[in-house]
Amino acid sequence: MEGIATQLPALLGVLVGTIGTIVATSLADRSRWRRNQTVRWDERRLDAYAEFARALKEAHTIASRLSGGHLDRDAALAELAEADFRHTLAWENVLLLGDAPTVLAARAWRDTVWAVERLARDGQADDERPTLLHRANEARDDFYRAARGGLGVGGGSVAQAELLASRLNRRPDAQTGTPAQR
Template structure:
């Protein structure tokens, strides 16, 4: 019995070491799994945002092409109404499908920004569909869509942890200066 008592500290040391190793391995594996999942979902989120961006930008550009004749100084080539309507219909399908992925994978801030951009571009699309009578506030509508795009890009970058400089393509008003959009 005395030999068991003398070996008890060594046995307890082995037991504590084994338990410590098991705990450390479990914690490490869980952390590795979480990192792997985060990378996986970030990649899917990036793909969803990029697909959504292409679809909304297509609707934006087609609408601007249809409205080009009503926008003084526009550099966008004028697009025939019938061709534009057909292209809008095709782009709408892609947009609807990509929107679902953004809703499913996006964080709340990015989804809100995407929704705002989507609404602003929808307004341009509706204006293009209502031709030959363009709205009086067409320049403001274009500015709203451009500003909403910048806000979406920033929210998506923040949500994905992408650093770097500004993504603004729309110049925000500064002390009474009229904003201009760069396309």
């Protein structure tokens, strides 16, 4: 019995060490899993945001050029319908994966582009066209700010609305609004 009593501290040390190793390994594995999940969802979120932006920008470009009288109406309306379909599919991924501020910004951009589309489909000249195009560019900037914030992307501002507006005001074709589509 005395032999066990002298070995008891060593056995307790081994037991405590084993339990400590198991706990530390579990915590490290859990932390690594969470990090991997965060990276995985951030990658998917980035893909969803990029796909949405691409599809909505395509619809915006077609609609703004059509409203400016720069495209064949029938062909442009068909292209616009296809772009709207792609945008609708991309919107679902944003809803599924996006954080609340980005979804709100995406919705505002989408609604502004829809207003540009309505103007294009109506086919009537509108004095509000330059203002509407600028609002769409501002909404795009807001979307990118929210998306970059949600994804933790740094690097400063990538806003384009004011730059596009200043280019538009310096060009002789300022009334057409075509530089705002770039």
